[in-house]
Amino acid sequence: MSTLELSEMDSVDAVGRGVLRRFLARPPAVVALAVLGVFVLLAVIQPFALASPTRIDTRHKFGAPGLAHPFGTDELGRDLLSRVAQAGQASLGFAAGATAIAMVLGVAWGLLAAARPGWLDEVLMRVAEAALAIPTLLFALVFVAAFGSGILAMTIVAGLLMAPLTARITRSAVLAELKSEYVRGLTAVGASRSRILFAEVLPNALPALLAQASLNVATSLMLEATLSFVGLGIQPPDASWGTLLKAGYDRLYESVWYPVAPALLIIAAIAALNTVGDQVQRVLRGTAWSGR
């Protein structure tokens, strides 16, 4: 029995590594990862390496992009590159927190539904569907009306909003794994159900879950930008990509360059995250085909 376990573990590892290798062999995936890496790096090094985002220089208000200020300057002459990098800490932090909440809740929710077919599965999935019946933004607005727009409240709300979809993805990924040959083999040799679920099925479903996590980060970034833009998200003086975009939009007549930096970062980040999710899914579909 121990030999069989060993070989099973090997194949699990091989599948995981195969997905990663095939993922990295795709140029769009690599570009997307690089873009995300740059943004995270920018947010991390901002306090040490970039010009101070609070240094006011009223002689150079609304500056166009140039050598000294790659993205230009704002209404007080502050460097927009460092402001955008600093705002990235709030935006990316919010997105990471919301995604972490969504993944923990959603995976538990979907796993429970997949593991207990019958009325519990039915109830859990109906609840998920009802929650998905309202467009996310409308739901978010209701929550903001109730809880206000503190960053902690918003993170929890965004996490809650993305949990149902994550649960549905998790359930279908786990169910697909449960149908496969190796699960039947493990059941036959007497492995316990929880061991199969946690030690075998979940690791195999990991790529699909990571793809969903990537899409969740994109969704939270979009939500933050939208809520902050209409003034119901992160509140000044705290800066996020959404609040900077709003500030730039309000000053459009003074400088068309002002909103460019936050807009570019939001679009590039979401496009990169969508690409990562998309490419992982393509790799997974490819694996299924070759397996047939």
Added chain:
Amino acid sequence: MGRYVLRRAGVSALMLVGVSVLVFVVLRLLPGDPTVTKVGAAQGIDPAALRQLRTELGLEDPLPVQYWHWITGLLRGDLGRSYFSQFDVGVLVGQRLGPTLELSLAGVTLAVVLALVLSVLPTILGGRWLGRLVGGYTTLGMAAPPFVFGIVLIALFVVRLGVLRDESYVAPSADFGGNLRALLLPAVTLGICLSAPLIRYLRAGLSEVEDSRHVRTAVGKGIPRRSVVLRHVLPNALLPALTSLGVTVGQVLSGAVVVEFVFRWPGLGSLVVDSVYKRDYAVIQSTVLLLAAVFVLVNLLVDVLYGVLDPRLRVGEAVP
């Protein structure tokens, strides 16, 4: 078929009940109430007067009673009354419905035209670079929040080139030309963001149908590529794209909220945002439920239509 429709309609109705409970409960989870916010500016307000106000608004009743009043009112067509302006919510919604419908219709029409042209053209003409270009357009369209296109359009055409003016909404009955001029940029903005997911669905459908046998036969018979695509590929690819219409409506609703905000369009979206600012729960709960109802209804219609067009789905029960 009748049973399928009934079952599906029942699920939709249940869903809306769930949504209404959820919205109602979430808005009342935290202590504190809107009347205090309303009179908050006035210091030293008489507690008796406050209680009177709360009684008038029905806020002193127990929650289930409040919910019951709200729902039975809705079924009679009474959407409640704003805590602040004292207007009936029905009146407020009525004023905003026209502009939102106008913007949504224009946006969706534009999106469908854009999607058809941009997905069919690369298929007819072949050629790799055109397909890549459209691919880039969809990636951008899916990644940009709707208002970003609005900002770009304003920056380009209004601020930089000055060919268009920043116009605010005029009722079509007052000034039809002015109304259309004001509609142009918001509709284009909404159209661009709605077209991206539509193109994705359509192109996926097109490439799938293109590989099928009857298309190969048609090509083999020597029918020109253009008619093969338009007569044999496109009709079969449209069906799967229909499901994305339900998703699109959800995006229209969310898109309208922000696009209306960017262009100061006096529609339902800006009504919701305004009421969230003011914590006007009476307006929020009815408007959000109304919008959710539209969303659920359209998805119901799409599902039923899909069942009519694709007999495979009609057999037996709803697909899990």
